[in-house]
Amino acid sequence: CGFAPAYGPGGAGAALHGAVRMAEPRDENAWELVVRLEERLGRAAAPRYALDYTVTTEKIGAGITPSRAITRYTMTGAATFRLTESATGTVVAEGRVEGFTGWSATGSTVATLTAEEDARVRLMRILADRIVTRLLATGAA
Amino acid sequence: AEGPATLVADRVELQRGDLLVATGAVEVLYQGSRLRAARVSYDGTAGTLAIEGPIVLTEAGGGTIVLADAGELSSDLREGLLQSARMVLDRQLQIAAAELRRVGGRYTQASRVVASSCRVCAGSETPLWEIRARRVIHDAEERQIYFQNAEFRIAGLPVAWLPRLRMPDPTLERATGFLMPVMRSTSGLGFGIGTPYFIRLGDTRDVTLYPFLSTKGARAFGLRYRQAFANGEIELTGTTAHDGLVPGQRGHATAAGRFDLGRGYVLRFDAETVSDRGYLADYGLSDTDRLESRVSVGRIRRDEYVMARLVHFHSIREGEANNSLPAVVGDVDLRRRFALPRGMGVLGLRLQGGGYSASQQVAGAGLRRLTIEADWRRDWLLPGGLLAAAELRASADYYRYGLGSGALGRSARVETPAAMAELRWPWARGRADGGVEVIEPVAQLVWSRSHIQGTVPNEDSRLLEFDEGNLFAFNRFPGAERREQGTRLNLGLGYSRLTGEGLSFGGLVGRVLRADDRGQFTRASGLGGARSDWLVSMFVSTPGGLAVQGRVAFDDQVELSRSELRLRLERSRYGLATAWVWAAADAAEDRLRETSEWVVDGRWQMSSTWAARVSGRYDLAADRATEAGLGLEFANECLRVDLSLSRRFTSSTSVRASTDFGLSVDLVGFGAGSAAGPAGRACRG
Amino acid sequence: QGIDFNGLQHDSTQPIEITAERLEVSQTDGTALFSGEVLVVQGEARMTAGSLRVTYATDSRRIDRMEATGGVTFVTPTDAAEAQGAVYAVPAGELVMTGEVLLTQGRSAIAGDRLVVDLDAGTGRVEGRVRTVLQPRDGTGRD
Numbered sequence: 001c002g003f004a005p006a007y008g009p010g011g012a013g014a015a016l017h018g019a020v021r022m023a024e025p026r027d028e029n030a031w032e033l034v035v036r037l038e039e040r041l042g043r044a045a046a047p048r049y050a051l052d053y054t055v056t057t058e059k060i061g062a063g064i065t066p067s068r069a070i071t072r073y074t075m076t077g078a079a080t081f082r083l084t085e086s087a088t089g090t091v092v093a094e095g096r097v098e099g100f101t102g103w104s105a106t107g108s109t110v111a112t113l114t115a116e117e118d119a120r121v122r123l124m125r126i127l128a129d130r131i132v133t134r135l136l137a138t139g140a141a
Numbered sequence: 142a143e144g145p146a147t148l149v150a151d152r153v154e155l156q157r158g159d160l161l162v163a164t165g166a167v168e169v170l171y172q173g174s175r176l177r178a179a180r181v182s183y184d185g186t187a188g189t190l191a192i193e194g195p196i197v198l199t200e201a202g203g204g205t206i207v208l209a210d211a212g213e214l215s216s217d218l219r220e221g222l223l224q225s226a227r228m229v230l231d232r233q234l235q236i237a238a239a240e241l242r243r244v245g246g247r248y249t250q251a252s253r254v255v256a257s258s259c260r261v262c263a264g265s266e267t268p269l270w271e272i273r274a275r276r277v278i279h280d281a282e283e284r285q286i287y288f289q290n291a292e293f294r295i296a297g298l299p300v301a302w303l304p305r306l307r308m309p310d311p312t313l314e315r316a317t318g319f320l321m322p323v324m325r326s327t328s329g330l331g332f333g334i335g336t337p338y339f340i341r342l343g344d345t346r347d348v349t350l351y352p353f354l355s356t357k358g359a360r361a362f363g364l365r366y367r368q369a370f371a372n373g374e375i376e377l378t379g380t381t382a383h384d385g386l387v388p389g390q391r392g393h394a395t396a397a398g399r400f401d402l403g404r405g406y407v408l409r410f411d412a413e414t415v416s417d418r419g420y421l422a423d424y425g426l427s428d429t430d431r432l433e434s435r436v437s438v439g440r441i442r443r444d445e446y447v448m449a450r451l452v453h454f455h456s457i458r459e460g461e462a463n464n465s466l467p468a469v470v471g472d473v474d475l476r477r478r479f480a481l482p483r484g485m486g487v488l489g490l491r492l493q494g495g496g497y498s499a500s501q502q503v504a505g506a507g508l509r510r511l512t513i514e515a516d517w518r519r520d521w522l523l524p525g526g527l528l529a530a531a532e533l534r535a536s537a538d539y540y541r542y543g544l545g546s547g548a549l550g551r552s553a554r555v556e557t558p559a560a561m562a563e564l565r566w567p568w569a570r571g572r573a574d575g576g577v578e579v580i581e582p583v584a585q586l587v588w589s590r591s592h593i594q595g596t597v598p599n600e601d602s603r604l605l606e607f608d609e610g611n612l613f614a615f616n617r618f619p620g621a622e623r624r625e626q627g628t629r630l631n632l633g634l635g636y637s638r639l640t641g642e643g644l645s646f647g648g649l650v651g652r653v654l655r656a657d658d659r660g661q662f663t664r665a666s667g668l669g670g671a672r673s674d675w676l677v678s679m680f681v682s683t684p685g686g687l688a689v690q691g692r693v694a695f696d697d698q699v700e701l702s703r704s705e706l707r708l709r710l711e712r713s714r715y716g717l718a719t720a721w722v723w724a725a726a727d728a729a730e731d732r733l734r735e736t737s738e739w740v741v742d743g744r745w746q747m748s749s750t751w752a753a754r755v756s757g758r759y760d761l762a763a764d765r766a767t768e769a770g771l772g773l774e775f776a777n778e779c780l781r782v783d784l785s786l787s788r789r790f791t792s793s794t795s796v797r798a799s800t801d802f803g804l805s806v807d808l809v810g811f812g813a814g815s816a817a818g819p820a821g822r823a824c825r826g
Numbered sequence: 827q828g829i830d831f832n833g834l835q836h837d838s839t840q841p842i843e844i845t846a847e848r849l850e851v852s853q854t855d856g857t858a859l860f861s862g863e864v865l866v867v868q869g870e871a872r873m874t875a876g877s878l879r880v881t882y883a884t885d886s887r888r889i890d891r892m893e894a895t896g897g898v899t900f901v902t903p904t905d906a907a908e909a910q911g912a913v914y915a916v917p918a919g920e921l922v923m924t925g926e927v928l929l930t931q932g933r934s935a936i937a938g939d940r941l942v943v944d945l946d947a948g949t950g951r952v953e954g955r956v957r958t959v960l961q962p963r964d965g966t967g968r969d
Binding site: 001002003004005006007008011012013014017018024025026027028030031034035038039042043045060061062063064065066067068069070071072074076098099100101102103104105106107108109110111112113114115117118119121122123124125126129130133134136137138 | 428461501530606620731
């Protein structure tokens with residue numbers, strides 16, 4: 001039926017695994033994104049590819065009660081990525097992925113703070129996973 | 142005047158008496174300024190040009206263009222008189238005058254002037270707005286325009302008269318002076334006008350004053366101070382008000398800043414405070430219901446994360462007493478990651494210390510925590526395209542917290558070893574249309590068991606979520622005070638498709654199967670029970686600008702725990718963004734009633750100049766609207782008018798239901814502020 | 827100060843002297859063709875050219891018209907004009923120079939495709955994409 005294992009011989013996963021160096025993270029979002037990207041693509045001992053990215057997020061209040069309390073938040077995120085072959089600089093794959101996570105703000109200040117930070121980490125993991133899926137799909141081989 | 146001017150023409154006649162007459166596409170160039178005319182006669186002895194139009198004089202850089210019928214200028218084009226001239230500044234503001242005198246290449250004096258940036262069509266002579274003045278002086282160096290005896294007209298009707306008026310020319314970015322007034326009417330304050338005044342203090346500092354008066358006796362005054370430093374910047378704002386809504390003086394203040402401390406370390410602070418709960422809503426300053434003030438110093442680099450942070454909360458939420466909430470939270474978080482040689486995986490170390498002040502649960506001096514965590518992860522490419530991964534994690538948490546009167550009387554210790562094994566088997570297929578498809582089954586087995594000495598309160602791990610971000614996570618509790626226990630199998634199947642034309646869609650289905658139900662999770666989180674809810678997520682994005690994302694969690698009886706659907710459509714003429722958020726009621730999450738809210742935000746560009754906006758927020762659970770808003774925007778080449786009407790239906794003792802009406806008018810062409818919209822109606826005929 | 831033609835003002839009734847390396851006289855149309863280092867002197871004015879065809883008045887004693895080609899210069903004590911070709915209608919006192927005309931006068935210069943000078947009136951006209959420099963009068967202008 002035409003499907004072949006992405007990590008099989010000649011697959012995009014096999015070509016990329018342990019061969020991609022991520023751009024250096026500079027802020028919270030980038031740190032979590034790179035941690036997850038390295039979990040999925042492996043650490044590059046001798047990188048043949050470089051992955052650049054930009055991440056933007058937006059925190060949106062929701063679940064507003066009659067007394068104007070904000071009981072829920074959604075964080076929407078978008079990441080653009082570009083995979084280039086380090087030696088030649090040719091762009092192997094590029095694109096943009098989106099995602100969102102949510103958290104409740106019904107608890108105390110500490111509970112809401114950790115819930116927000118966990119939502120940010122989860123959003124970065126979702127964006128990283130979607131980037132890796134696009135890399136597996138567009139085929140780096 | 143140094144340097145000669147150059148003249149180019151089709152014909153040059155040299156007559157007796159040192160007179161040179163150039164005709165036919167005559168151009169005179171002098172240091173970037175360029176004069177084009179039909180006929181120019183140059184008197185060598187006097188060094189002057191007598192010019193017959195149509196004249197086009199372009200200043201260096203093209204910023205200023207002067208059109209005239211006739212005139213006389215010095216050969217360096219810097220002095221002289223032009224008749225029936227029109228001066229166009231930055232292709233926006235036009236100053237038409239019977240006579241235009243250029244002085245020293247810097248000043249331009251015009252008499253009997255009509256100034257406007259509106260397009261004037263041949264048929265209808267009256268522009269949308271214009272300023273008529275007996276005299277106007279434009280100072281090209283200071284980039285200011287001084288009107289004498291100025292009469293402001295709208296559609297030809299005189300509206301205001303000022304003996305003296307000074308306006309910045311279109312290229313001036315930061316000029317001291319009045320900004321455009323803003324009118325705002327609310328149910329609480331009545332009809333009010335704010336007249337912001339901007340004061341420039343050199344290149345690195347400025348102050349904006351913002352007096353505001355309203356018919357129901359509200360007198361408010363706002364101030365914003367900004368300063369840029371070599372290594373950072375700060376912005377301080379403050380408002381104070383006296384109105385009929387709340388007795389006494391009200392106000393709020395904010396301070397924000399960012400500084401590079403060297404070697405990659407950055408200091409950030411963002412603080413805000415307010416006098417009473419309803420102030421921010423009454424004056425439309427912000428919708429927040431909890432003020433969060435933060436200061437942090439830290440550095441984030443490859444494999445190194447260093448962050449020290451202090452956060453102060455002040456709740457202005459109805460019925461939420463600040464003494465029942467931990468007001469101050471602080472922590473230091475050090476993380477390092479090491480790539481082990483020969484592909485032996487990645488080692489992560491983390492040291493985190495911190496705590497928070499007293500709360501309902503933790504009395505006295507609150508709680509202090511020290512966490513040490515080590516993590517090792519490695520993966521293997523197995524034959525057949527299987528990707529295996531294994532991870533070990535060990536964390537130790539040490540607590541000291543207050544109970545009753547004891548400041549830090551109690552202590553506790555939690556050690557949590559954890560292990561994970563994961564198998565991924567993604568399959569990819571190219572499609573005929575050049576698109577690609579990926580199917581990816583994932584199975585992950587996780588084990589963890591905490592050894593707890595003493596009891597640990599739960600303040601930071603009460604609000605649980607379940608989505609693709611933590612379907613395959615070690616510990617789904619957001620904080621540290623609870624760590625996920627037991628043996629569980631996380632299963633997921635992902636599908637993703639990208640077509641040749643750029644349509645991409647996909648989704649994921651997942652579930653958590655637990656060896657035993659330890660009742661760790663709230664029901665509404667979807668993670669409870671021996672078998673978690675089904676997690677289903679999808680996304681679609683089309684090249685046509687449609688993007689839909691959704692996620693839902695439901696149990697075997699299709700009882701929803703969480704659901705969220707977001708849709709966004711971006712087209713050139715219209716745009717729509719709508720979202721539906723649903724969360725089940727659950728006392729453990731302090732949500733006594735289910736949250737079900739629908740939000741919509743639409744934009745319709747009716748014509749090249751008119752645009753309408755509509756927004757709404759509807760509480761489906763209480764079956765009533767929370768907010769509704771209408772906006773109408775007119776923007777053409779010379780005027781921007783922004784009308785907004787919004788209704789807030791909420792009501793509580795401190796925050797009243799209110800209808801806000803806002804109007805702002807901005808004359809394009811004065812100061813480099815608002816960009817001009819597309820030119821309005823083209824001149825017909 | 828700008829260009830003027832006082833310098834080119836010139837009494838075209840003065841006698842004309844022509845020297846050249848070769849001279850061919852054609853009886854049929856009463857013209858003479860000078861060639862090789864042609865030099866024409868009239869009063870203080872000098873004209874050089876690659877070759878010069880002179881046509882005489884019907885009484886064949888006075889020069890009616892001169893046509894110079896092959897790079898022409900026309901020099902007076904104060905001005906110098908050069909072009910590819912020139913026609914000097916002597917009785918009319920009109921000099922027409924064509925082809926990359928450049929007229930210089932002290933520090934002023936004017937360039938164009940065609941220069942027409944009325945030598946008696948000291949007025950002239952330059953045509954074609956004319957370029958000149960408007961030298962601001964700085965007190966050293968020629969009177």
